[in-house]
Amino acid sequence: MKKNQIKTVKxxxxVLPPESFRWRMVEDKFRDLLEGYGFAELRLAMLESTELFARSIGDETDIVEKEMYTFLDRSERSLTLRPEGTASVVRAFNQYSFGKTSEINKLYYVGPMFRYERPQKGRYRQFHQLGAEVFGEASFYQDAETLVMLAQLFHTLSVEGVILHLNSLGCEACRPAFRDQLKSFLLDRQTSLCSDCQRRIQENPLRALDCKNPACREAVVGAPQINESLCDDCRDHFSGLCGLLDDAGLDYQVNSQLVRGLDYYTRTTFEFLAGDLGAQNAVAAGGRYDRLVEELGGKPTPAFGFAIGFERLMMLAGDKLAPLSSPFAALVPLGEAALRRLFPIHVNLNRDAQVTTLSFQQKSLKSQLKKADKDGVMYALIVGPDELSQEIAICRNMRTKEQTQLPLRNLEEALQELYHEC
RNA sequence: GUGGGUAUAGCUCAGUUGGUUAGAGCGCAGGAUUGUGGCUCCUGAGGCCGAGGGUUCAAAUCCCUUUACCCACCCCA
Known part of the structure; x- marks a missing residue:
């Protein structure tokens, strides 16, 4: 690395080849699955008003307090590179009045997110999410459909050992009472909590349940459980969902400590946890957020959504994907005249798929065949001065070493035919 | 923001108590075979030893500073 070499920022x-090919395969599978369930893609802005995230994610959350890329632009507006996708989707849902044109809206997105954190395994400052949101459907059937769909995605990608953790956070009817109950529980044990959690008692007491500090974990043993204070509606919603997951044969663990780092969730929340991802083990997460659309200025609209960490998904799926396909044949010209003759055939054949390779560099037969071998082609088509004068091409089967002659005049059609045969 | 580790060729890494011109494997290029791939053999290109400073007759090696990367805490997808 040279001294003044400019590099990517921390x-x-x-994503470089060949990894980028694998990304495309996984992304295509995600798109196919989601579109099969009636989702449509949204390609949204990556830069938003800072206020959007402060209002949606919650200004007491770690994300908003210390992890956002926020700056003033030349007009002194406070802008933020999006740290997650849901806020933008909800903003768009309201801005473009999706709710008025259709009862149910199912939207998905794929793209980079930005958080200013110390990078480590499975965690980057620019990372990528595959996410989806469903608006206008309050039924627990929707929660179940989306969770099963996610499990299907993991199955399609041969990702194993991912466990669904599930919880309900209640709604505005039952959560306030629980919060108060939890608050007084925590206040009694205030001195044994970490400084973060002491601060959280007032603004975000639920978060203390999820703290990984050993002292806090011990202190919250015996804390009031949210699922014991759910209202009847929330209880029915959660047990209805669990019943559907049972019917679908999808395994899950109810985890009453599971709290999301974002404030907007209500009722169902979940995480798909992977055993072999190290410390950053959540590969997908999300839940229901029935109040957010209204809080961001829209009509009251129930919603359910999730996001998948693309990098984390790739760590689980990356090496199980099908190998990259090879080009079919190598065109091997010897001399300028042969190259010139083969060039139009080459460009015509590659219109829809990579059928041929062609070197422009006048390399030796030996090195061209070497390259053809490395590329894994089925045939090498050799054309030199001798073949040109006889109007033929030598067609060498790279596996059997068998060589036949093809008329140069129909070479394009002959190759086309061979290609479609295999 | 807090710890720990690492930094030598495109990649993976050796490099002794400081001592001539810094090495291997893989990869790349060429040749052995004037027009036939894989195996083998030979040859070659490719390095400011992360950067800056210091100690020394002499530094990849010792000291200081700094940066980047990795892992963990934290946070989260």
């Missing part, structure tokens, strides 16, 4: 990792 934590902004790029």
């Amino acid at each position: 934590g902004f990792n790029e």
Whole structure:
């Protein structure tokens, strides 16, 4: 690395070949699955008004307090690179009045998110999420459909050992009472909590349940459980969902400590946890957020959504994907005249798929065949001065070493035919 | 923001108590075979030893500073 070499900024990792091919395969599978369930893609802005995230994610959350890329632009507006996708989707849902044109809206997105954190395994400052949101459906059937769909995605990608953790956070009817109950529980044990949790008692007491500090974990043993104070509606919603998951044969663990780092969730919340991802073990997470659309200025609209960490998904799925396909044949010209003759055939054949390779560099037969072998082609089509004068091409089967002659005049059609045969 | 580790060729890594011109494997290029791939053999290109400073006759090696990367805490997808 040269002294003045300019490099990517810290934590902004790029995806290079051949990894980029694998990303495309996984992304395509995600799109196919989601579109099969009636979702449509939204391609949204990556830069938003800071206020959007402060209002949706919650200004007491770690994300908003210390992890956002926030700056003033030349007009002194406070802008933020999006740290997650849901806020933007809800903003768009309201801005473009999706709710008025259709009862149910199912939307998905794929793209980079930005959080200013110390990078480590499975965590980057620019990372990518595959996410989806469903608006206008309050039924627990929707929660179940979405969770089963996610499990299907993992199955399609041969990702194993991912466990669904599930909880309900209640709604505005039952959560306030629980919060108060939890608050007084925590206040009694205030001195044994970490400083973060002491601060959280007032603004975000639920978060203390999820703290990983050993002292806090011990202190919250015996804390009031949210699922014991759910209202009847929330209880029915949660047990209805669990019943549907049982019917679908989808395993899950109810985890009453599971709290999301974002404030907007109500009722169902979940995480898909993977055993072999190290410390960053949540590969997908989400839940229901029935109040957020209204809080961001829209009509009251129930909603359910999730996001998948693309990098984390790739760590689980990456090496199980099908190998990359090879080009079918190598065109091997010897001399300028042969190259010139083969060029139009080459470009015509590659219109829809990579059928042929062609070197423009006048390399030796030996090195061209070497390259053809490395590329894994089925055939090499050799055309030199001798073949040109006889109007033929030598067609060498790279596996059997068998060589036949093809008329140069119909070479394009002959290759086309061979290609479609295999 | 807090710890720990690492930094030598495109990649993976050796490099002794400081001592001539810094090494291997893989990869890349060429040749052995004037027009036939994989195996083998030979040859070659490719390095400011992360950067800056210091100690020394002499530094990849010792000291200081700094940066980047990795892992963990934290947070989360």
